[in-house]
Amino acid sequence: MDQDLKDTIKKLEEAKTKQEKIEKIIIILSGLLIIVIFSVIGINIYSGKNETISEPEIDIVAERTPKNLDEHIPLHKNITETKSAEVKVEKKEENRAESKAEPVKEEKVKKEEKTEKADIQKKTTVNIEKKAEVKKEKKVAEKKQKETALSPEKGFYYVQLGAFSSRKKAEKFISGLGLKNVFIVEEKGLHKVLVGKFKSRKEAYRYMREKDIKGFVRKL
DSSP states (O other): OHHHHHHHHHHHHHHHHHHHHHHHHHHHHHHHHHHHHHHHHHHHHHHHHTOOOOHHHHHHHHHHOGGGGGGGSOHHHHHHHHHHHHHHHHHHHHHHHHHHHHHHHHHHHHHHHHHHHHHHHHHHHHHHHHHHHHHHHHHHHHHHHHHHHSOOOTTSEEEEEEEESSHHHHHHHHHTTOOSSEEEEEETTEEEEEEEEESSHHHHHHHHHHHTOOOEEEEO
């Protein structure tokens, strides 16, 4: 037990000794650093005192030489000249920008005019085509009306496809058939649609099968 206590005390003393040595080293290094700093400051101060000032001599020479008289021109004159030069440069740049912008505007206007002309031509073409289609449809309708206005010959067989309350409905029905020799016969207030003429009932039925149409065969 006494031996352990002695060992502990010994270790503490050794640690204390090491710490004291470290503190001494730190103090020595700090002192050296302070000495170096002061030495540098002293050298700078000493070198600053030995520097010569040459600016006054240059000023005196400049005053004595007649060549430098132009340098003493009033400041407002230089400023005015500088401003006028800047204004000229700005005007030149503006003129250049305007001259560049004008061709671009002209090209844009030309393109817009071409586009407008193309649109007008396109609309005109479309209108002409529409008018031509309307005329064609009118001619077809007139032709069908003429055909349907004719009366079928009696003594022949016909296929009756339908009966309508008005002639307009009958004509509309005929326009969707796409058949030739179609007639509208008005009987008892009805407009009957007939297709033919056939010499025999058999011929009329054969026609119905070929055209795949529904109705009934009748003789006028």
